[in-house]
Amino acid sequence: DAGVTQSPTHLIKTRGQHVTLRCSPISGHKSVSWYQQVLGQGPQFIFQYYEKEERGRGNFPDRFSARQFPNYSSELNVNALLLGDSALYLCASSIRGGMGTGELFFGEGSRLTVL
Protein backbone atom coordinates (compact mmCIF):
# COMPACT_ATOMS: atom_id res chain seq x y z
CA ASP A 1 0.00 0.00 0.00
CA ALA A 2 1.17 3.48 -0.81
CA GLY A 3 1.97 5.75 2.08
CA VAL A 4 1.26 9.45 2.25
CA THR A 5 2.41 11.02 -1.01
CA GLN A 6 3.30 14.65 -1.47
CA SER A 7 4.17 16.72 -4.50
CA PRO A 8 6.30 18.40 -5.53
CA THR A 9 9.25 17.15 -3.49
CA HIS A 10 11.32 20.28 -4.06
CA LEU A 11 10.50 23.68 -5.45
CA ILE A 12 12.05 27.12 -5.64
CA LYS A 13 9.97 30.29 -5.70
CA THR A 14 10.68 33.99 -5.44
CA ARG A 15 9.23 36.42 -2.94
CA GLY A 16 5.68 37.46 -3.71
CA GLN A 17 4.81 34.34 -5.69
CA HIS A 18 2.28 31.77 -4.58
CA VAL A 19 2.66 28.03 -4.22
CA THR A 20 0.35 25.01 -4.12
CA LEU A 21 1.44 21.84 -2.39
CA ARG A 22 -0.44 18.58 -2.75
CA CYS A 23 -0.98 15.58 -0.53
CA SER A 24 -2.64 12.21 -0.96
CA PRO A 25 -3.37 10.38 2.30
CA ILE A 26 -3.11 6.69 2.91
CA SER A 27 -6.08 4.86 1.42
CA GLY A 28 -8.89 4.80 3.97
CA HIS A 29 -7.57 7.77 5.96
CA LYS A 30 -9.99 10.65 6.16
CA SER A 31 -7.95 13.18 8.11
CA VAL A 32 -5.09 15.24 6.71
CA SER A 33 -2.90 17.66 8.63
CA TRP A 34 -0.26 20.08 7.42
CA TYR A 35 2.89 21.01 9.31
CA GLN A 36 5.72 23.44 8.58
CA GLN A 37 9.23 22.45 9.65
CA VAL A 38 11.86 25.16 9.50
CA LEU A 39 15.46 23.95 9.59
CA GLY A 40 16.53 23.11 13.13
CA GLN A 41 13.01 23.24 14.54
CA GLY A 42 10.24 20.75 15.17
CA PRO A 43 7.20 20.68 12.89
CA GLN A 44 4.61 23.37 13.55
CA PHE A 45 0.90 22.75 13.03
CA ILE A 46 -0.77 24.66 10.20
CA PHE A 47 -4.12 23.00 9.43
CA GLN A 48 -6.14 19.88 9.98
CA TYR A 49 -8.97 18.66 7.78
CA TYR A 50 -11.35 15.82 8.51
CA GLU A 51 -14.13 14.74 6.22
CA LYS A 52 -13.43 17.77 4.02
CA GLU A 53 -13.97 20.27 6.82
CA GLU A 54 -11.35 22.37 8.56
CA ARG A 55 -11.06 21.07 12.10
CA GLY A 56 -8.06 22.97 13.34
CA ARG A 57 -5.83 25.90 12.45
CA GLY A 58 -2.45 26.86 13.84
CA ASN A 59 -1.00 30.30 14.32
CA PHE A 60 -0.27 31.13 10.67
CA PRO A 61 -1.26 34.22 8.68
CA ASP A 62 -4.17 34.28 6.24
CA ARG A 63 -1.69 33.88 3.38
CA PHE A 64 -1.87 30.19 4.23
CA SER A 65 -4.98 28.29 3.17
CA ALA A 66 -5.91 24.69 2.52
CA ARG A 67 -8.70 22.48 1.40
CA GLN A 68 -9.60 18.81 1.27
CA PHE A 69 -11.25 17.17 -1.69
CA PRO A 70 -13.94 14.45 -1.83
CA ASN A 71 -11.23 11.81 -2.34
CA TYR A 72 -9.58 13.10 0.90
CA SER A 73 -6.52 14.47 -0.87
CA SER A 74 -5.53 17.97 0.15
CA GLU A 75 -3.87 21.14 -1.08
CA LEU A 76 -1.95 23.73 0.90
CA ASN A 77 -1.74 27.17 -0.70
CA VAL A 78 0.60 29.94 0.34
CA ASN A 79 0.25 33.41 -1.20
CA ALA A 80 2.66 36.33 -1.27
CA LEU A 81 5.63 34.17 -0.31
CA LEU A 82 8.19 35.52 2.13
CA LEU A 83 11.75 34.38 2.69
CA GLY A 84 10.64 32.99 6.06
CA ASP A 85 8.26 30.58 4.35
CA SER A 86 11.24 28.49 3.27
CA ALA A 87 10.73 25.18 5.02
CA LEU A 88 9.83 21.53 4.72
CA TYR A 89 6.05 21.21 4.50
CA LEU A 90 4.83 17.93 5.88
CA CYS A 91 1.48 16.35 5.28
CA ALA A 92 0.20 13.69 7.66
CA SER A 93 -2.83 11.46 7.56
CA SER A 94 -4.71 9.47 10.15
CA ILE A 95 -7.75 7.27 10.06
CA ARG A 96 -9.76 9.56 12.27
CA GLY A 97 -9.36 13.22 12.98
CA GLY A 98 -9.00 12.60 16.67
CA MET A 99 -6.02 10.29 16.21
CA GLY A 100 -7.59 7.59 18.27
CA THR A 101 -4.97 5.12 17.17
CA GLY A 102 -2.20 7.52 18.11
CA GLU A 103 -0.54 7.11 14.77
CA LEU A 104 -0.06 10.02 12.44
CA PHE A 105 1.58 8.96 9.19
CA PHE A 106 3.79 11.57 7.58
CA GLY A 107 4.72 12.03 3.96
CA GLU A 108 8.25 12.79 2.79
CA GLY A 109 7.43 16.47 2.57
CA SER A 110 7.77 19.27 0.07
CA ARG A 111 10.93 21.33 0.44
CA LEU A 112 10.12 24.95 -0.42
CA THR A 113 12.89 27.47 -0.96
CA VAL A 114 11.92 31.13 -1.34
CA LEU A 115 14.56 33.39 -2.88
Next chain:
Amino acid sequence: EDKVVQSPLSLVVHEGDTVTLNCSYEVTNFRSLLWYKQEKKAPTFLFMLTSSGIEKKSGRLSSILDKKELFSILNITATQTGDSAIYLCAVLLWRGGGSQGNLIFGKGTKLSVKP
Protein backbone atom coordinates in the same frame (compact mmCIF):
# COMPACT_ATOMS: atom_id res chain seq x y z
CA GLU B 1 1.55 29.38 25.59
CA ASP B 2 1.84 25.64 25.02
CA LYS B 3 5.42 24.43 24.79
CA VAL B 4 7.44 21.25 24.55
CA VAL B 5 11.13 21.30 25.45
CA GLN B 6 13.57 18.55 24.55
CA SER B 7 17.06 17.97 25.88
CA PRO B 8 19.76 17.60 24.96
CA LEU B 9 19.44 19.21 21.53
CA SER B 10 22.26 17.05 20.21
CA LEU B 11 24.12 14.01 21.44
CA VAL B 12 27.06 11.99 20.13
CA VAL B 13 27.58 8.46 21.41
CA HIS B 14 29.37 5.27 20.35
CA GLU B 15 27.75 2.06 19.28
CA GLY B 16 26.64 0.00 22.25
CA ASP B 17 26.03 2.98 24.50
CA THR B 18 22.68 3.58 26.20
CA VAL B 19 21.08 6.99 25.76
CA THR B 20 18.22 8.81 27.48
CA LEU B 21 16.37 11.59 25.70
CA ASN B 22 14.26 14.00 27.70
CA CYS B 23 11.02 15.79 26.95
CA SER B 24 9.21 18.20 29.26
CA TYR B 25 6.00 20.00 28.50
CA GLU B 26 3.76 22.82 29.65
CA VAL B 27 0.43 22.67 27.88
CA THR B 28 -3.26 23.10 28.47
CA ASN B 29 -5.59 20.22 27.73
CA PHE B 30 -2.95 17.46 27.57
CA ARG B 31 -4.17 14.34 25.81
CA SER B 32 -1.14 12.21 24.90
CA LEU B 33 2.60 12.42 24.34
CA LEU B 34 4.16 10.96 21.21
CA TRP B 35 7.70 10.18 20.11
CA TYR B 36 8.81 10.21 16.46
CA LYS B 37 12.07 9.38 14.70
CA GLN B 38 13.06 11.60 11.77
CA GLU B 39 15.92 10.31 9.65
CA LYS B 40 15.64 12.30 6.45
CA LYS B 41 12.25 13.82 5.94
CA ALA B 42 9.19 11.89 7.12
CA PRO B 43 8.92 11.48 10.90
CA THR B 44 8.02 7.90 11.77
CA PHE B 45 5.89 7.02 14.78
CA LEU B 46 7.56 5.33 17.75
CA PHE B 47 5.31 5.55 20.80
CA MET B 48 2.17 7.16 22.15
CA LEU B 49 1.92 7.59 25.92
CA THR B 50 -1.28 8.53 27.68
CA SER B 51 -1.00 7.15 31.20
CA SER B 52 1.68 7.84 33.79
CA GLY B 53 4.14 5.18 34.83
CA ILE B 54 3.40 2.63 32.12
CA GLU B 55 6.51 1.83 30.13
CA LYS B 56 6.16 1.16 26.45
CA LYS B 57 8.82 -0.94 24.74
CA SER B 58 9.73 -1.76 21.20
CA GLY B 59 12.94 -3.69 20.82
CA ARG B 60 15.80 -1.59 22.18
CA LEU B 61 13.59 1.48 22.58
CA SER B 62 11.42 2.23 25.58
CA SER B 63 9.57 5.25 26.88
CA ILE B 64 7.67 6.34 29.95
CA LEU B 65 5.51 9.31 30.90
CA ASP B 66 5.26 11.18 34.21
CA LYS B 67 2.11 13.33 34.14
CA LYS B 68 2.75 14.73 37.60
CA GLU B 69 6.18 16.10 36.76
CA LEU B 70 5.18 16.75 33.12
CA PHE B 71 7.95 14.90 31.35
CA SER B 72 8.79 11.82 29.36
CA ILE B 73 12.00 9.97 28.57
CA LEU B 74 12.97 7.87 25.61
CA ASN B 75 15.65 5.25 26.24
CA ILE B 76 17.68 3.51 23.57
CA THR B 77 19.89 0.65 24.70
CA ALA B 78 22.79 -0.89 22.78
CA THR B 79 22.72 1.92 20.23
CA GLN B 80 23.54 1.21 16.59
CA THR B 81 24.58 3.55 13.78
CA GLY B 82 21.09 3.12 12.34
CA ASP B 83 19.70 4.88 15.39
CA SER B 84 21.28 8.13 14.18
CA ALA B 85 18.36 10.48 13.61
CA ILE B 86 16.43 13.37 15.08
CA TYR B 87 14.04 12.23 17.79
CA LEU B 88 10.95 14.40 18.10
CA CYS B 89 8.67 14.62 21.11
CA ALA B 90 5.15 15.93 20.55
CA VAL B 91 2.15 16.54 22.76
CA LEU B 92 -1.37 15.94 21.46
CA LEU B 93 -3.88 18.45 22.80
CA TRP B 94 -7.59 18.14 23.29
CA ARG B 95 -9.57 20.63 21.27
CA GLY B 96 -13.20 21.37 21.96
CA GLY B 97 -16.07 22.37 19.73
CA GLY B 98 -15.76 19.44 17.33
CA SER B 99 -12.25 20.34 16.28
CA GLN B 100 -9.57 17.71 16.30
CA GLY B 101 -6.39 17.55 18.29
CA ASN B 102 -3.11 18.80 16.93
CA LEU B 103 0.48 18.07 17.86
CA ILE B 104 2.87 20.52 19.52
CA PHE B 105 6.42 19.43 18.73
CA GLY B 106 9.67 20.08 20.52
CA LYS B 107 12.78 21.06 18.57
CA GLY B 108 14.07 17.51 18.60
CA THR B 109 17.22 15.79 19.80
CA LYS B 110 19.80 15.03 17.12
CA LEU B 111 21.43 11.72 17.98
CA SER B 112 24.63 10.66 16.25
CA VAL B 113 25.90 7.14 16.87
CA LYS B 114 29.52 6.56 15.87
CA PRO B 115 30.89 3.12 15.02
